[in-house]
Structure formats: C-alpha cells, structure tokens
Amino acid sequence: MWRRTVARSAVVAENLRRFSISASPSLIPGPCIVHKRGADILHDPWFNKDTGFPLTERDRLGLRGLLPPRVISFEQQYDRFMESYRSLEKNTAGQPDSVVSLAKWRILNRLHDRNETLYYRVLIDNIKDFAPVIYTPTVGLVCQNYSGLFRRPRGMYFSAKDKGEMMSMIYNWPAPEVDMIVLTDGSRILGLGDLGVQGIGIPIGKLDMYVAAAGINPQRVLPIMLDVGTNNQKLLEDRLYLGLRERRLEGEEYISVVDELMEALHARWPKAIIQFEDFQFKWAFETLQRYRTKFCMFNDDIQGTAGVALAGLLGTVRAQGRPLSDFVNQKIVVVGAGSAGLGVLKMAFQAVSRMTGKTANPQFFLIDKDGLMTNERTGVDPSAAPFVKAIGEVKSLGLREGSDLLEVVKKVKPHVLLGLSGVGGIFNEQVLKAMRDSDSPKPAIFAMSNPTTNAECTAADAFKYAGENIVFGSGSPFQNVDLGNGKVGHVNQANNMYLFPGIGLGALLSGAHIISDGMLQAAAECLASYMTEADIQNGILYPSIKSIRHITAEVGAAVLRAAVAEELAEGRGEVGPKELGHMSKEETVEYVTHHMWYPIYSPLVHEK
Numbered sequence: 001m002w003r004r005t006v007a008r009s010a011v012v013a014e015n016l017r018r019f020s021i022s023a024s025p026s027l028i029p030g031p032c033i034v035h036k037r038g039a040d041i042l043h044d045p046w047f048n049k050d051t052g053f054p055l056t057e058r059d060r061l062g063l064r065g066l067l068p069p070r071v072i073s074f075e076q077q078y079d080r081f082m083e084s085y086r087s088l089e090k091n092t093a094g095q096p097d098s099v100v101s102l103a104k105w106r107i108l109n110r111l112h113d114r115n116e117t118l119y120y121r122v123l124i125d126n127i128k129d130f131a132p133v134i135y136t137p138t139v140g141l142v143c144q145n146y147s148g149l150f151r152r153p154r155g156m157y158f159s160a161k162d163k164g165e166m167m168s169m170i171y172n173w174p175a176p177e178v179d180m181i182v183l184t185d186g187s188r189i190l191g192l193g194d195l196g197v198q199g200i201g202i203p204i205g206k207l208d209m210y211v212a213a214a215g216i217n218p219q220r221v222l223p224i225m226l227d228v229g230t231n232n233q234k235l236l237e238d239r240l241y242l243g244l245r246e247r248r249l250e251g252e253e254y255i256s257v258v259d260e261l262m263e264a265l266h267a268r269w270p271k272a273i274i275q276f277e278d279f280q281f282k283w284a285f286e287t288l289q290r291y292r293t294k295f296c297m298f299n300d301d302i303q304g305t306a307g308v309a310l311a312g313l314l315g316t317v318r319a320q321g322r323p324l325s326d327f328v329n330q331k332i333v334v335v336g337a338g339s340a341g342l343g344v345l346k347m348a349f350q351a352v353s354r355m356t357g358k359t360a361n362p363q364f365f366l367i368d369k370d371g372l373m374t375n376e377r378t379g380v381d382p383s384a385a386p387f388v389k390a391i392g393e394v395k396s397l398g399l400r401e402g403s404d405l406l407e408v409v410k411k412v413k414p415h416v417l418l419g420l421s422g423v424g425g426i427f428n429e430q431v432l433k434a435m436r437d438s439d440s441p442k443p444a445i446f447a448m449s450n451p452t453t454n455a456e457c458t459a460a461d462a463f464k465y466a467g468e469n470i471v472f473g474s475g476s477p478f479q480n481v482d483l484g485n486g487k488v489g490h491v492n493q494a495n496n497m498y499l500f501p502g503i504g505l506g507a508l509l510s511g512a513h514i515i516s517d518g519m520l521q522a523a524a525e526c527l528a529s530y531m532t533e534a535d536i537q538n539g540i541l542y543p544s545i546k547s548i549r550h551i552t553a554e555v556g557a558a559v560l561r562a563a564v565a566e567e568l569a570e571g572r573g574e575v576g577p578k579e580l581g582h583m584s585k586e587e588t589v590e591y592v593t594h595h596m597w598y599p600i601y602s603p604l605v606h607e608k
C-alpha cells in the first residue's frame, strides 16, 4: 500500500520542484474534510488559504463575497510574504538585536495564526533563516516576554487547579488525532530558569521543528503547558502574568498532577509520542524513570541532547584523525551536572563500555556550580553519582574535590571542554587560553547552553583565545568566524534539534509503546556517521540545518529499525511489524520520507 502512495507522491514532488528547493516527495494531500463553512474557515489557520481559495471552492464553502475577488496563487502568496519579511529586515536594520528578533517573530507568528500551510512552507524553505526566529534563541526572548506578546492561545494549558478534570478536559482539544505532544512545566526554560506558564513558547517552537524537520502534520501536534505555579518572584508579582500566581507544587502533590495528565493523554491518544521538555533537574530524571516504561515518551534535554553531544564527541575523534575506538582515551571535561550534562555522560559511558566490553572508567570529569565533583562530595544526586571521580585519581593530577574550572582545564589538559551549565561566558579568556595546552592537536569546545547569552563562550572568543585549530560547537547559532587569509572557523550548532524530530518520527511510525535505549542509541549513531570524512576534517560535525529533513528521515529510519530489531515495533495503520521487518534500510528511509507531511493546499470538502 505504501508503495502505491510513493508512486503517486513522485508526481507531486515533480510538480513541487519548480517552486521549492526542499520539496520532499510527500503524500498527496487528498481532499481534506472540513466541518465548517464560510467565515469560520477563514478564521481557522488549519484550513485557511486566504486569497488562495479557488472560485469553485469559494462557492462550495460559502466563501463567495467574503474575500476580494482575485484569486492569488500559493506561489504569489509566498512571494508576497517573503517580500514583507525582507522589507521588515531592511526597515529594522541597525536596531537592537532583541527588537529585530521580536519583530521577525511577530510577523511569522501572525502568519502561523492565520494560515498554517503557507507558514510551514515558508518555514521549511527558509529553515536556516527562520529556525533562529521560531526556535532557539529567539524563542527564549519570546517566553520571557510572553504575557506582553500574548494574542491568541496555542496548544493546551493544564493547571494545578484542573486536578480531577483532566480526563474530560483533554476532549476540548479540537483535533481527533494527535501524533506528537511536547510537554513542559516551564521550570527550566533554556538557561533562563523558571518562567512558569510563559514557557509554552518552548513546546510550540519544538513542534514547529517537528513539522519542518520530521513532517508531522501540524493538525496532529499538541503543545502543552502544565502550570503548577512558579517560584519566579518577579512573575509572582507581575500583575500581567498569565499563569497561576502561586508557588510551585512540590512532592506528591506535583507528581499526582503529572500522573493525571499522562493518564488523560494516554486515554485519548494512546499512540501519541510525548516529549518532556525543559523540566527542572529535580523532576527531569524522576519523571523519565517513572513514565518511560509505561508511555511512549522521552526527555529531550536528557536523551536528545545526549545523542547530539555523543555524535559531536565521536566526530571530534575523527577530526583528530584518530580511529573511533580512541574515544575511550579522550579526556572530556563536562561543565554542568544537570539533566543535560548527566544525560551526555551516561551515553558517553555506555559508548565506552560497548567499545571496551567492560565497565567504563574513562577520563571524563564533571564540574558543577561547586567545582569538580568527586566521591568526597556529600549529598550527590544519585543520577550524578556514577560520574564523579575517585578522589585518589583526582589528587594524582594535583586536583581536589571542588577544584575550579580553570584549575581542572590546566591540570587535565582535556581533549574536549563541553558546557551544559546555563552560565553565559563561563569559558572565559583564561579558560579558553588554557585549552591551547590541551593534549589534543585539535581540541574541541562545545558551548551548548542556550540561548545565545547563556552560551559558555562565543564562537569568536573560542577561535580567538583557544586557537584556530579547534573544533567548535554551540547550542545556539553563531556565524562562522573569519580567521583571515581566507580561513574560516566553522561553527557547528550542537543542538538537540538534530535528533528529537527523528526520534519522535521513528518511534511514531514504529508503533512501539516505549522508546528504548537501543532506539536512542541508533539515533545517535546515525547522526554520528552522517558526515563525510572531508566535512569532518574541516571541523564540520553536523549537517547543515538546510538538510534537516534529510537527516531526520535517516534518524527516523534508524530509530524505527532499532524498534523492529528489539521486537518493540507494532506498526502503524496498514503497515504491521512484519512489513516493517521486511523493509531494507533504504526502504525504511523511503517509508519514513513518504510519511512526511508537506505543505500544499488540499481541496477542502465540506461535511456536516
């Protein structure tokens, strides 16, 4: 059945080629059934085509007279939007970055609220320019200013006040089917801390990436804010704050609210994938542990980030001209012992164990706000305990419990310095200069914290102080650095956006009821092996964001195949586990690609 769809889609792809640089062969959008007519359709961004409704459709849907008479083609609408966007860029040139970024976000958001088909088309075709506006870093600024920017709700809002009501509330969502849910409680938004209800911008931005990168149908995504209060004093005192003006629920009270929401989501959409996003440390691991064997869910900050970082670490080994097996000898200093840092270490330890066939004790060092972590430290969280260093080992290097970052870099001379601390500028001039004495001829610096102001260092500083031969990655985008004499310091965007869309899509199409470590490992390995040797030698560890649909299809296929191999795949629709099991690697990629939604106007058919 899916092969027939593929053949039809090739025709669509051909028709699309003229217009879109990134047209992937996608499902023909068959007629789309709408249960509304007239002005209600114009006000629904899922169905609205603005001036693009053909005359016959205007007649069929009771739209005649509600629009100016001329029919404007999709291509013309697209060009018109891009012209407005470009003139906004021109008119705001020279203004402060935050003003420009918010102006760009507003114009895109208005289109999102009005006409999703056109919105997603411009997003997909201009992903390099628009991802920084609708996703990291601007999304951080949007969350900070959410109460002022709020015009229309998007997604669902559950609050501590809804306890006992969630099972029925869930039916207020208008879409019958949901494939992808991104859920936050707003407690750790990027490196910006507790933003309470304002954190809803994060699930919205992540799901925009799901549509753009993984081709999830936007009618089947659901951003969710679980408002259990905020401990942000400024917000509690802000009379315009839109969330609950009370302190966060704690302990049993908190977990019972999350339990209820998870049960409600599962009851209505048992096959939906649930991504936990930007939960504070104390709940991130606990909720993952609690739900990962019961629901098809994952924590992006712990698990998505880990895979992207591991791909970067393995790429670094290749960039040094060493065999991958040399990863076990890398000295890596991880700064930040939170959800993300510990997720990375866990996956890196697993990789070393696989390579050596024994329990790993690699040269990985962990630093938190109190300095180097050793087994002398008291009150270490159980999730960090496996990664602290034995005090004897540390002393033999001239270090101690709590040694500061500079001291650690000077004494360890690491091959890699990786920041997931949320502290902007912590890789300062001295620390970066100390990396010049790294034991590696090509040391790597990953300043992975977001948004830009929270990055551990800028790209320019990294190349300036640590030297031109470094490999550099950052969570937020930076421009490549001009090193003079025609040389360029390449900036990698080490962001979990390279994995979460593929993890979600692969899990969805596999029909697995959980997301296993094997599926996540397959995602990381796929990303790690994606780049060519030539790219890697040039310090390019990740694909260009322009090819995010392609890498997502590959990652999705890898995840799906891992689910099949582990006998977790139950299939989806007409394609059962047996059919999935018979697909070759290439056929799986093709299968995944052809399930990606692509924005073109579908003929609308009214049904009562």
Ligand SMILES: NC(=O)c1ccc[n+]([C@@H]2O[C@H](COP(=O)([O-])OP(=O)(O)OC[C@H]3O[C@@H](n4cnc5c(N)ncnc54)[C@H](O)[C@@H]3O)[C@@H](O)[C@H]2O)c1
Pocket (backbone or CB within 6 Å): 188, 189, 190, 191, 192, 280, 281, 300, 301, 302, 305, 308, 335, 336, 337, 338, 339, 340, 341, 367, 368, 369, 370, 371, 419, 420, 421, 422, 423, 426, 448, 449, 450, 451, 454, 474, 475, 476, 494, 495, 496, 497
């Ligand atoms: N690039 C990506 O894909 C990606 C993914 C996930 C998280 N992040 C970023 O990573 C950062 C941390 O996220 P998290 O979920 O781990 O947060 P978290 O709150 O769970 O952990 C932060 C950690 O940083 C440590 N820290 C704080 N100040 C420090 C200092 N001065 N020196 C050393 N360590 C210090 C804390 O002790 C804590 O261990 C955020 O900025 C987030 O945006 C990036």
Ligand SMILES: O=C(O)C[C@H](O)C(=O)O
Pocket (backbone or CB within 6 Å): 136, 189, 190, 191, 278, 300, 301, 449, 450, 475, 495, 496, 497
């Ligand atoms: O949101 C991002 O850009 C990456 C990551 O999930 C984060 O929390 O920083």
Ligand SMILES: [Mg+2]
Pocket (backbone or CB within 6 Å): 190, 277, 278, 300, 301
């Ligand atoms: Mg996150």
